[in-house]
Amino acid sequence: MAAQSPLxxxxxxxxxxxxFPGGQLQLRIFEPRYLDLVRECSRYGTGFxxxxxLEGQEVGAPAIPAAIGTIARITDFHRGEDGLLGIVAEGGPRFRVARSRVRSDGLLRGDAEVWxxxxxxxxxxxxxxxxxxxxxxxxxxxPQWRHAPRSAYDDASWVGFRLAELLPLDASEQQHMLELNDPVQRLAELRDILPRFQKP
Incomplete structure (x- = not known):
């Protein structure tokens, strides 16, 4: 049995x-706990x-998150016309949270195994x-993918992850696609879903 990765x-x-891994995330940051998160990641060059x-909202009381997620690394910052901090982040490896806790400021922290x-x-x-x-x-x-190399379209993981983010799947279906570990199985399941999106 393979040794478990350190948390x-x-x-x-x-x-x-x-x-998804390789995906792009744009966020507007205004809650103090997330401004602290951005500062921490910028200072130490780490991801979040x-x-x-699964339950709750993006703002207010800490939400209950899925155990499997994606590490995001901040690639750009900007200040919006409304004065709010905007960030662009890129999806990296997936992870599974083994345990989590809420800090006094409401920021959730987790000990995670990186896949x-x-x-x-x-x-x-x-x-x-x-x-x-x-x-x-x-x-x-x-448009951010228009200049992707032709070789990307031959990579089962890349094609599956990009389709999972661009097709109109609901969030639970997207989460299922994220959690699958077989890129060809992901393609098979996406193919089976396609008839739903075809106009009669």
Whole structure:
């Protein structure tokens, strides 16, 4: 049996949406606990954990987050016209929270096991339709991916994660896609969901 990865401690940011590895997250920060989180991550060059909210809200009392999430690293800052701090973060590895606690300021912190990256697998030929659909979605909805190398479209993990964030899945379906550990199984499940989105 493989040895368990050591736990790392990090601040958690529960959100009403799922962040996937390689995905981009834009946030407006105004609560003091999250301003502290941004300061900490900037000072130490560390990331924070993004987890889907299972119960509660993004603001106010601490929400109950899903155990499996994605580490986000801040890549850019800006100050909005409303004076609020805006950040752009990129999704890194996934993790599973072993235990969590709420600090006195309401910030959630967790001890988490970081998951290794998925093995690289080429998209099997039977999923070529998914590659075409992803190209169309990126053209209309996701300009940040328009210059992705052609090789990205051959990577089963990349294609699956990008489709899971761009297709109109509900949050629980996105969370399920995040938690799957087999990139080809993820593609198969996404293919099976597609008929739902086709116009009659």
């Amino acid at each position: 790392i401690e990090m601040p958690l940011f529960p959100l009403a949406s799922v962040l 954990g993004v987890c889907l909210i 290794p990256a998925e093995p690289e697998e080429v998209v099997p030929v039977e999923f070529a339709l998914l590659q075409s659909i992803l190209e169309r979605l990126i053209e209309t909805m996701a």
